[in-house]
Amino acid sequence: MGRPWGxxxxxxxxxxVGMSDIQVVKGEGQLTIPGLAAGIGLCALDATAEVGGxxxxxxxxxxxxxxxxxxxxxxxxxxxxxxxxxxxxxAQRDRVRAAxxxxxxxxxxxxxxxxxxxxxxxxxxEAVLKALTDLGIPLTDQDTGGHLARRLVFSVDNGVVTxxxxxxxERLLSNLxxxx
Amino acid sequence: xxxxxxLKQTTDxxxxxxxxxxxxxxTSSADASANSISKHITQDQALTARVLRLxxxxxxxxxxxxxxxxxxxxxxxxxxxxxLCMVAATYPWMSRPLPGYGLEPYHLWVNSFSVALxxxxxxxxxxxxxxxxxxxxxxxxxxxxxxxxxxxxxxxGSVQQIAQAEGLSFxxxxxxxxxxxxxxxxxxxxxxxxxxxxxxxxxxxxxxPEACGAGSPLVDITHxxxxxxxxxxxxxxxxxxxxxxxEPAMSELGxxxxxxxxxxxxxxxxxxxxxxxFLDNESASERRAA
Numbered sequence: 476m477g478r479p480w481g482x483x484x485x486x487x488x489x490x491x492v493g494m495s496d497i498q499v500v501k502g503e504g505q506l507t508i509p510g511l512a513a514g515i516g517l518c519a520l521d522a523t524a525e526v527g528g529x530x531x532x533x534x535x536x537x538x539x540x541x542x543x544x545x546x547x548x549x550x551x552x553x554x555x556x557x558x559x560x561x562x563x564x565x566a567q568r569d570r571v572r573a574a575x576x577x578x579x580x581x582x583x584x585x586x587x588x589x590x591x592x593x594x595x596x597x598x599x600x601e602a603v604l605k606a607l608t609d610l611g612i613p614l615t616d617q618d619t620g621g622h623l624a625r626r627l628v629f630s631v632d633n634g635v636v637t638x639x640x641x642x643x644x645e646r647l648l649s650n651l652x653x654x655x
Numbered sequence: 656x657x658x659x660x661x662l663k664q665t666t667d668x669x670x671x672x673x674x675x676x677x678x679x680x681x682t683s684s685a686d687a688s689a690n691s692i693s694k695h696i697t698q699d700q701a702l703t704a705r706v707l708r709l710x711x712x713x714x715x716x717x718x719x720x721x722x723x724x725x726x727x728x729x730x731x732x733x734x735x736x737x738x739l740c741m742v743a744a745t746y747p748w749m750s751r752p753l754p755g756y757g758l759e760p761y762h763l764w765v766n767s768f769s770v771a772l773x774x775x776x777x778x779x780x781x782x783x784x785x786x787x788x789x790x791x792x793x794x795x796x797x798x799x800x801x802x803x804x805x806x807x808x809x810x811x812g813s814v815q816q817i818a819q820a821e822g823l824s825f826x827x828x829x830x831x832x833x834x835x836x837x838x839x840x841x842x843x844x845x846x847x848x849x850x851x852x853x854x855x856x857x858x859x860x861x862x863x864p865e866a867c868g869a870g871s872p873l874v875d876i877t878h879x880x881x882x883x884x885x886x887x888x889x890x891x892x893x894x895x896x897x898x899x900x901x902e903p904a905m906s907e908l909g910x911x912x913x914x915x916x917x918x919x920x921x922x923x924x925x926x927x928x929x930x931x932x933f934l935d936n937e938s939a940s941e942r943r944a945a
Contacts, residue, residue, distance in 0.1 A: 494887065494923050512888035512896055533887055533923050534916055548920060581882060581900045582824045593900050593912045595886045595919070622819065623895035624888065641757050641893040642811050 492516070492531045495545040497553065499528040499560045503632040513596035515550065515603050515619075516627040517575040518636050519557060519612065520651040521566035527631035527651070530557045532577075534595065535602035550602035554610055573612050574649035575603055576627050576638045578619040596620065616649035658835050658843055662802060669801045671848040674699035675744035679791065680851070682737040692736060693725040705743045706736060714932055734787040741791050742768070742933045748801055750942070755807030756800050757893020761942045763801070766890030767794050772929055773880030773922050780918060781908045783872035792857040792877050795850070799841025799858065806833070811893045818897050825897035826862045838862055864904040875904040883919045889926070 489505040492498050494514065498506055506529040508516040520527040530553045537549035546552040558568055578596040600619050607614050618625070618638050626639045627648075634652020639645040662668065677695040681687050696702045703724055710727035711720055721727050728736050749764040756763075774793030778786040807814065807829075814828045829836035842859035857877045860867035864878045878901055885896050905915065934942065 510888045510891050512891045513886035514888050534920055538917065545924070548923065579896045581885070581896045581898055582818070582822065583899075592902055593882060593886065593905070593915055595916065596896075622897045623815065623893075624891040641891075641895055642815060 492529045494531055494533050495548040495553075497528065497530045497547040497557050497560060499526065499557070499564050500631045501526050501564045504630075506629045506631065508627045511577040511625045511627055512579050513577070513599060515575050515577040515599045516625075517554070517557070517573055517603060518627070518629040518649070518651065519561060519571050519573040520631065520634050521561065521570045522572075522634055522652040523570050524565045524567060525632070526561050526564045526566035527629060527634070528557050528561050529627075529629050530554070532599060532603065535598040550599060550606050554603070554606040554612075558610060558612070568611075571612055572615050572651050573607060574614065574616040574636050574651060576618040576625050576636075576648060579621055579623060579625070582622055615651060618648050656833070658833075658840060661806060661833070662840070662843065665802050665805055669745075669748040669798060669844065671850070672699055672702070672744050674702055675740045676849065678702070678737060678740045682733050682787075683851070687733065689725045689728040689733075692728050692733065693723075696724050696728075696736070696740065702740050702743050705739055706731070709735075709739055709932070712932070737787055738771075738790050739933060741771075741794050745794060745798075746934070746938065750938075751801070753800055753804035753892070755804030755811060757811055758800075758804075758890070762890040762892055763797060764890065764942065766884060766892075767797055768930060768933070769884040769887070769889035769922065769926055770794070770796055770877065770880045772926060773883045773918065774876050776918050776921055777876045777880055777908065777910070780914075781872075781876070781910065783908050784876055788853065788873060789876050789880075792854055792873050793880050795841075795845065795854055796858055796861045796877050796881060797837065797841065798844055799837035799839065802844060803829070803833075803837045803840050815893065815897070824862070824899050825894040836862070862898055864901050869907070872908065875901075875907050878904045879908070879910070879915060883915060883922060887919055887923055 488503050490498055492506050492508050502525050508531050515532040518529050530547050532550050532553050533548045536551050546556040578600040580596040624641045628637045634650055636649040637645050638648040674695050681692050681695055696706055706724055706727045710730045749767055750761050752760045753763055771790045771793035774789035775786045778784045778789035818825055818828050826836040838859050842855050845855045845858050853873050856867055857874050860874045861877045861881055864874045867874045882900050
């Protein structure tokens with residue numbers, strides 16, 4: 476803990492998860508999203524099989540008339556794809572637990588935002604919660620909203636997820652593995 | 656302290672190469688030709704090298720090597736050459752870290768390039784402005800941060816706190832703290848560089864498009880592209896999403912939130928490919944390793 480904002484520890488077992496990326500790790504490994512804004516970083520773990528995954532969701536729902544270039548872009552396509560990849564790596568769906576962070580929003584004025592305003596962060600949070608419910612995946616913790624960017628780090632080997640707001644301290648978001 | 660005094664005391668202010676400015680003006684002229692444009696490019700060694708490198712890149716797949724800048728202008732097209740010159744002119748100082756804004760090396764570049772691409776996409780979708788002008792406007796919109804960063808270096812946490820406690824935007828706190836914000840600083844620099852007025856307006860009003868008055872589509876376009884890039888997380892720093900979104904800017908351009916989201920999907924899908932086209936291999940690998 477206590478790494479400066481924006482600085483990442485990228486050794487061989489550590490990977491950056493870019494926009495719309497889905498990455499799955501079996502055994503040891505650390506997955507990092509260095510800068511989440513309105514997007515969502517979701518971490519999922521089957522602690523028994525030691526299979527964990529992270530996805531960097533960009534937008535809420537994929538339009539019905541358009542197949543996304545990358546399934547990780549939208550909440551409704553990213554989560555089923557993440558679970559499929561985890562199952563292929565040996566995870567069992569009924570043992571998977573999840574935590575997520577992100578969904579920041581611009582500053583609003585005195586008036587309530589109209590439905591026409593750009594509310595990607597809020598809609599992303601709603602879409603992720605719905606997708607988790609639809610898939611029957613328990614949510615352990617979430618750190619969402621506000622106006623600042625976050626860095627999310629997931630250590631798959633012990634299930635620890637940390638979050639750091641821009642210019643703030645790194646803190647524990649969730650212990651998906653329960654091994655601390 | 657006045658804006659002029661702050662800039663006078665700021666070391667290492669960004670500059671805009673004379674050759675790039677001449678290309679910007681020449682490519683906006685109806686009389687521009689490959690020869691007249693290349694005459695300006697060849698005044699600057701770095702611009703010449705970049706234009707030749709891109710014309711000879713695998714992307715264009717030409718059967719023989721292009722040795723001449725004038726021929727490169729014909730191969731690449733005036734708009735691409737102009738956009739490339741703008742990138743070459745700004746990349747050296749956009750790739751610097753800006754601790755005052757919590758921006759690591761290359762983050763301002765990533766933010767600026769994504770706003771340039773987003774502005775180009777919005778201009779093409781709405782037809783409200785020329786797409787290459789929108790690209791340039793988006794690329795330059797945040798130049799003021801380069802100058803003001805040093806003055807915010809130990810104040811970032813306080814600005815964040817004030818903004819969040821009082822429901823203010825980052826630029827509003829800057830104005831309270833200094834009497835002006837990074838947009839005003841950028842506009843001052845742009846005027847000093849003799850950039851055309853539409854770009855000065857974009858730089859000055861990109862956080863307050865209504866203040867520019869109606870009929871400024873380039874300002875509206877840049878404002879929306881800036882918000883798209885911030886939301887997606889392209890080069891986001893310590894100021895995060897601490898900015899206000901202008902619904903009138905969106906409706907002026909006939910766009911909806913859903914339409915903007917679709918453009919965001921397009922932007923996130925094309926960013927990497929476009930960056931590879933505009934950066935030489937060395938710069939691109941340095942950027943990705945950061």
